[in-house]
Amino acid sequence: MPEGLPQLSPREEQVLDAVVHLYITTAEPVGARVVVKRFNLELSPATVRNVMADLEDMGLLTQPHTSAGRVPTTLGYRYYVQKLSKVQEIGLAERRKLEREYFSRLSGVDDVLRQASHLLALASHQAGLAEAPDERASVLRRIELIPIGERRVAALLVDNYGRARSVSLELSQPMTPDGIQRLNAFLNEQLADQPIGRLTDVLRERILAYLEEQRQLAQQAMMLLGELPLPSTERLYLEGMPNLMKQPEFHSVDNARQVISLVEERDRLLEVLRKAVRNDPDLGALVLIGSEELGDTSLDSISLVASPYRVNNEPVGVIGILGPRRMPYSRLMSLVNTTADIVSRAITRLLG
Amino acid sequence: MPEGLPQLSPREEQVLDAVVHLYITTAEPVGARVVVKRFNLELSPATVRNVMADLEDMGLLTQPHTSAGRVPTTLGYRYYVQKLSKVQEIGLAERRKLEREYFSRLSGVDDVLRQASHLLALASHQAGLAEAPDERASVLRRIELIPIGERRVAALLVDNYGRARSVSLELSQPMTPDGIQRLNAFLNEQLADQPIGRLTDVLRERILAYLEEQRQLAQQAMMLLGELPLPSTERLYLEGMPNLMKQPEFHSVDNARQVISLVEERDRLLEVLRKAVRNDPDLGALVLIGSEELGDTSLDSISLVASPYRVNNEPVGVIGILGPRRMPYSRLMSLVNTTADIVSRAITRLLG
DNA sequence: TGTTAGCGCTCTATTGCGTTGAGCGCTAAA
DNA sequence: TTTAGCGCTCAACGCAATAGAGCGCTAACA
Numbered sequence: 019m020p021e022g023l024p025q026l027s028p029r030e031e032q033v034l035d036a037v038v039h040l041y042i043t044t045a046e047p048v049g050a051r052v053v054v055k056r057f058n059l060e061l062s063p064a065t066v067r068n069v070m071a072d073l074e075d076m077g078l079l080t081q082p083h084t085s086a087g088r089v090p091t092t093l094g095y096r097y098y099v100q101k102l103s104k105v106q107e108i109g110l111a112e113r114r115k116l117e118r119e120y121f122s123r124l125s126g127v128d129d130v131l132r133q134a135s136h137l138l139a140l141a142s143h144q145a146g147l148a149e150a151p152d153e154r155a156s157v158l159r160r161i162e163l164i165p166i167g168e169r170r171v172a173a174l175l176v177d178n179y180g181r182a183r184s185v186s187l188e189l190s191q192p193m194t195p196d197g198i199q200r201l202n203a204f205l206n207e208q209l210a211d212q213p214i215g216r217l218t219d220v221l222r223e224r225i226l227a228y229l230e231e232q233r234q235l236a237q238q239a240m241m242l243l244g245e246l247p248l249p250s251t252e253r254l255y256l257e258g259m260p261n262l263m264k265q266p267e268f269h270s271v272d273n274a275r276q277v278i279s280l281v282e283e284r285d286r287l288l289e290v291l292r293k294a295v296r297n298d299p300d301l302g303a304l305v306l307i308g309s310e311e312l313g314d315t316s317l318d319s320i321s322l323v324a325s326p327y328r329v330n331n332e333p334v335g336v337i338g339i340l341g342p343r344r345m346p347y348s349r350l351m352s353l354v355n356t357t358a359d360i361v362s363r364a365i366t367r368l369l370g
Numbered sequence: 371m372p373e374g375l376p377q378l379s380p381r382e383e384q385v386l387d388a389v390v391h392l393y394i395t396t397a398e399p400v401g402a403r404v405v406v407k408r409f410n411l412e413l414s415p416a417t418v419r420n421v422m423a424d425l426e427d428m429g430l431l432t433q434p435h436t437s438a439g440r441v442p443t444t445l446g447y448r449y450y451v452q453k454l455s456k457v458q459e460i461g462l463a464e465r466r467k468l469e470r471e472y473f474s475r476l477s478g479v480d481d482v483l484r485q486a487s488h489l490l491a492l493a494s495h496q497a498g499l500a501e502a503p504d505e506r507a508s509v510l511r512r513i514e515l516i517p518i519g520e521r522r523v524a525a526l527l528v529d530n531y532g533r534a535r536s537v538s539l540e541l542s543q544p545m546t547p548d549g550i551q552r553l554n555a556f557l558n559e560q561l562a563d564q565p566i567g568r569l570t571d572v573l574r575e576r577i578l579a580y581l582e583e584q585r586q587l588a589q590q591a592m593m594l595l596g597e598l599p600l601p602s603t604e605r606l607y608l609e610g611m612p613n614l615m616k617q618p619e620f621h622s623v624d625n626a627r628q629v630i631s632l633v634e635e636r637d638r639l640l641e642v643l644r645k646a647v648r649n650d651p652d653l654g655a656l657v658l659i660g661s662e663e664l665g666d667t668s669l670d671s672i673s674l675v676a677s678p679y680r681v682n683n684e685p686v687g688v689i690g691i692l693g694p695r696r697m698p699y700s701r702l703m704s705l706v707n708t709t710a711d712i713v714s715r716a717i718t719r720l721l722g
Numbered sequence: 723t724g725t726t727a728g729c730g731c732t733c734t735a736t737t738g739c740g741t742t743g744a745g746c747g748c749t750a751a752a
Numbered sequence: 753t754t755t756a757g758c759g760c761t762c763a764a765c766g767c768a769a770t771a772g773a774g775c776g777c778t779a780a781c782a
Contacts (some may be wrong), residue, residue, distance in 0.1 A: 050775055063727050067775065085732045085775050127540045164514050164526060164534075174516060174526050182516075182524035182536040186478050260634050263627060274626050275615060281633060282612055337529035401745055414755050419746065437746050437761045 019117055021089075023097050024076045031102060032059075033069045034078055038098045044287050045266045046257055047087030050224050092307045095321075095343065099305045108356045116141075117360055127151070127179045130364045132255050134337050134357055138179035139258025142350055144265075144341035145280075145325075148255040148361075149291055151334040153178055154215030164200045177214055179329075180368060193238065201238050231252055246354035254284045256340075267342045273319050280340065286314060291336045295326050303351040319343055323350045328367055337361060376428045383454060388429055390442050390450045394696050397618045399439030404704045444659045447695065451657045455700035460708045468493075469712055479503070479531045482716045485552055486689050486709055491610025496617075496693035497632075499676075500607045500713075501643055502604075503531055503686040506567025513561055515554045520544055529566055531681075532720060545590065553590050555712075606636045608692075618693045625671050632692065638666060643688045647678050655703040655710075660695055665711050671695055675702045677710035681717055689713060703718045 026034065036057045036089060040048045050063040050070060059066065070088050073079045078094035081087070090098065120133060131148040138146025156177040164172045171193075172186045193201070208224045209217055268274050280287060290313055294304055303325045309318040323345065324338030337358055339350050378386065388409045392400045402422060411418065422440050425431045433439070442450065472485060475539070483500040488568040490498025508529040516524045523545075524538045525722035560576045561569055611633060620626050632639060642665055646656055655677045661670040675697065676690030691702050691711055 041473060047774090063726085063774090064726055064728090064776095068725090071776080081775085083733055085773070086734075087774065160516070160518060161513060162510070162514075162516050162526075166528045166534070167775080170532060172526060172528055174514070174524060174534075174536055176516070176518045176524055176538070180522060180538055182518065182526075182538045184526055184534040184536045186528070186532055186534045244684065259630065263630055269623055271621055271623055271709075274623060274630075278611060278615055304644060343594065343713075399745095403745080415745090416747095416755055416757090417753090420754090423747080433746085435746075435762060438763075439745065 020050050023093075023100065024078070026073075026076075026097070026101075027140070030069055031074060033066060033093060033104045034073055034090075034098060037070070037073075037079060037088055038094065038102070041089055042346055045344055047082055047089050047341075049087040052087075055177055076341050092310055092343075095305075095307045095347070099307075099347050099351075103351065105303070105352045105355065106348045108352050113356055113360075115202075116179070116356065120360060120364070127181055127368060130361055131335070131337070134361050135257045138337065138339050138354065138357060139261060141353055142339045142341065143261050144339050144345065144350075145258040145259075146257065146337075146339055147257075147260045147287075148337040149335045150253050150255070150287060152327075153177070153181070153214065153253065156214055158209050158212050158214055158217065161202070161205050163205070164197050165193075165195055171198060173213065177204035179365070181347075197238060221349040245370050256281065256284065256287075262341065264292070265342045267319050267344065276317055276320055279316055289323065290314065290322075291338070294324070295333060295336055303354050304338075305347060305351065321345055323347065325351075327358045327361040327365065329362065329369065374387060375431070375445075375452065378428075378449070378453075379426075382421055382425060384409075385418055386425055386446060387440075387454045389422070389425075389431060389440055389447065390454070393442055394698055397696055399441050401439040404439075414699045444662055444695075445488065447657075447659045447699070451659075451699050451703075455703065457655070457707065458700045460704050465708055465712075472716070474711060479533055479717055482713055483687070483689070486713050487607035487609045490689065490691050490706065490709055492612060493705055494691045494693065495610075495613050496697065496702075497608065497610040497614045498689075498690050498691055499609075499639075500689040501640060501687045502605050502607070503681070504567075505529070505533070505605065505614070506565065508533070509564055510561050510566055513554070513557050515545055515550050515557070517545075517550050523550060527566065527690065529719070530721075549590060573602065583665050604641060606640050608617050608633065608636065608639075614693065617694045619696065628669055628672055631668055632672070642666065643676065643690070644673075645684060646676070647688055655704065655706050656690075657699060673697055675706050677703075677706040679710045679713040679717070681714065681721065682690055 034160055036053045036059075037048045040052060040056060053059065053066050053070075054061060054063050070079060073094070074081070074088065077091060078097055080091050080094075082089060095284060104170040115228040116137065118137055120137065128150065131150050133147040135146040138144075138148075140146070156179055158175060158181075160174075160176040162174040162176075164174065164350050166172050166186065169189045169192050170186055171189060172184050174182060174184045176182045186285035204221060205221075209220060212220045259277060263274065268277055290306070293313070294306060298304060303323055306312050306322040306324070308321065309315045312320065312322060319342055320340060321343045322340055324336050326336050328334065337355055339345075340352070385405060388411075389400045390672075392404060392408065402418040405411065405418050405422075406413060406415050422431060425446070426433070426440065429443060430449055431440040432443050432446075452514070455684060466660075468489065472489065480502065483502050485624045487498040487500040489502075492498070507533055510527060511530055511532075512528040514526040515526075516526065518524050518538065519545050521541045522538055523541065524536050526534060526536045528534045557573075557591045561572060611629060614620060614629050615626065619627055642658070645665070646658060650656060655675055658664050658674040658676070660673065661667045664672065664674060671694055672692060673691055673695045674692055676688050678685035678688050680686065690706055691697075
């Protein structure tokens with residue numbers, strides 16, 4: 019988060035609000051004349067100019083060049099987002115509609131999240147994203163080994179979110195069906211309720227304890243251990259990139275490249291998300307504007323509106339919207355909040 | 371495929387070859403002077419100019435504007451690819467290296483393909499792609515129902531490629547573990563060796579026959595039937611988009627958009643691939659140049675070099691490279707061929 | 723003291739024009 | 753058939769002039 023916000027007079031706020039609004043809709047630097055005209059202010063352009071000059075001194079606005087109109091800075095957006103934009107409540111009807119289209123045909127947590135990102139992209143005309151609960155931190159409910167060939171077994175892992183994922187792996191030695199069954203039971207006994215990210219570690223510990231008692235079983239488990247690659251489920255759903263490309267700021271090649279890099283560097287994006295949520299685990303929508311706040315110099319013209327969703331009141335993942343800095347924040351913040359809420363309930367319901 | 375290729379004299383071929391080569395490396399229209407110079411021809415620029423004019427009349431070259439150098443047309447590339455480029459055999463050493471890095475740590479068909487696309491992107495400095503065998507056409511080896519909650523079961527489906535995929539689904543009525551087990555056996559009996567794309571259909575047919583004999587089981591199966599969404603595995607691996615963006619032709623916004631649309635419209639790309647392979651199921655690499663041949667007007671500056679890979683001599687999928695029209699075709703064709711070969715063997719080995 | 727009108731200034735964007743140079747086509751000679 | 757030479761064409765570049773948006777400043781006004 020940036021340093022504290024400056025104190026603004028009501029008039030200054032009014033002007034800032036106007037500039038942000040106009041810039042959001044036109045994507046062009048905003049002059050004093052239009053501010054007066056479009057907002058029917060009882061002021062002359064000259065006065066507004068003075069105010070805008072003050073706002074520029076305070077670092078809330080800036081000029082692309084001398085004698086151009088003003089454009090909000092990161093700080094300007096920040097002020098707007100925090101003080102001026104009242105999270106425009108989404109109408110109940112709209113919310114109902116979201117829920118209705120949303121709850122239809124949910125077959126699991128992953129579906130919920132994919133749909134969430136899809137929906138956000140659709141409703142915002144920007145790019146929508148959804149981060150799945152960290153799979154390495156989720157807990158193993160059940161493991162099931164199923165022989166599917168002479169030397170191949172499929173391992174089905176089910177976690178506490180009800181997510182099932184499977185790996186198929188090749189054994190270095192063939193095993194009898196019976197052996198596999200016993201191994202299966204052993205693994206379930208040992209690994210249940212362990213974090214999926216730590217399965218191999220846990221297994222190693224337990225095996226050592228068993229080495230004496232149940233030599234053969236332990237050895238077989240040992241064998242499997244080396245070959246159990248963690249299956250990865252999709253961690254970040256990201257949709258609607260073409261929407262983003264339609265925004266005028268991405269018509270320049272340099273900025274367009276930023277969008278591309280988003281797609282390619284999902285991992286970095288995920289990390290930023292995680293960090294942001296950790297820093298700020300309070301409720302409500304989170305807004306990160308431009309490269310400074312996103313912590314990635316290459317993402318200068320991009321902003322993120324995100325909101326964590328919760329299971330049992332614990333934040334476990336994030337959904338959000340990616341767009342140009344110039345975004346209708348108030349609308350989108352409420353959209354994201356509402357959606358996060360729906361997602362929370364959908365997942366809780368799935369688990370219940 | 372375009373209409374027949376024209377007949378060229380040896381000299382004309384020589385000039386065409388030179389122009390294509392130079393254009394591939396420089397990305398600039400090619401003048402007669404440089405052709406003579408860089409290829410040490412015993413000819414004057416004037417003569418070459420005449421030849422180039424002839425080639426232009428035949429539709430193999432074109433000028434961006436009067437008095438600019440020449441650029442190959444689609445037909446020009448076509449001629450080059452088909453008659454002039456000798457598929458530059460890849461050295462055995464290089465091939466060995468590919469195989470070595472490649473065969474390490476393969477845990478399934480999907481891995482092989484992901485790696486293939488990765489490798490192609492890496493080696494070509496373009497974008498690599500790999501199409502997975504059509505999952506709807508693959509055949510069910512085994513289905514396994516595993517209860518993971520009061521009303522939830524995970525269904526693990528294993529196909530003839532050894533690919534395991536799982537869906538978790540919610541039952542409209544709770545079932546006893548015993549019931550599930552019987553249902554499981556029933557499903558295996560009925561669905562084994564059926565194409566995955568037709569599972570629901572097959573199930574419906576079989577159920578009708580059983581309705582009398584085994585009323586309850588059939589009803590349960592019926593219940594499941596409605597709720598069995600086909601889990602989809604990744605069908606198209608596509609990597610190295612940033613490489614593509616580095617090419618000079620994609621520095622313009624319009625062309626850059628083409629690259630983006632590639633990412634977003636994977637499905638259309640898949641279809642083009644399928645169609646191309648069906649039209650031309652002979653061996654060897656397949657080259658599609660620009661919008662005409664790719665069948666998508668929005669992909670004018672993009673070309674595709676692809677090669678099918680085979681299992682039991684049947685083509686089941688395609689791998690390839692996406693790049694600008696201006697690509698080092700001969701090198702890439704051999705790269706793709708070699709890789710397709712390696713993939714074929716890797717998969718066959720996995721299945722054996 | 724805050725507001726406003728007016729003027730001049732600054733900077734961008736656009737247009738037009740002349741220059742340069744690459745590269746062609748054509749013709750006439752070898 | 754090939755080549756040298758010449759003139760033509762066209763994109764690219766730079767330069768200058770113009771127009772217009774929008775600012776800052778000052779001086780007058782409430």
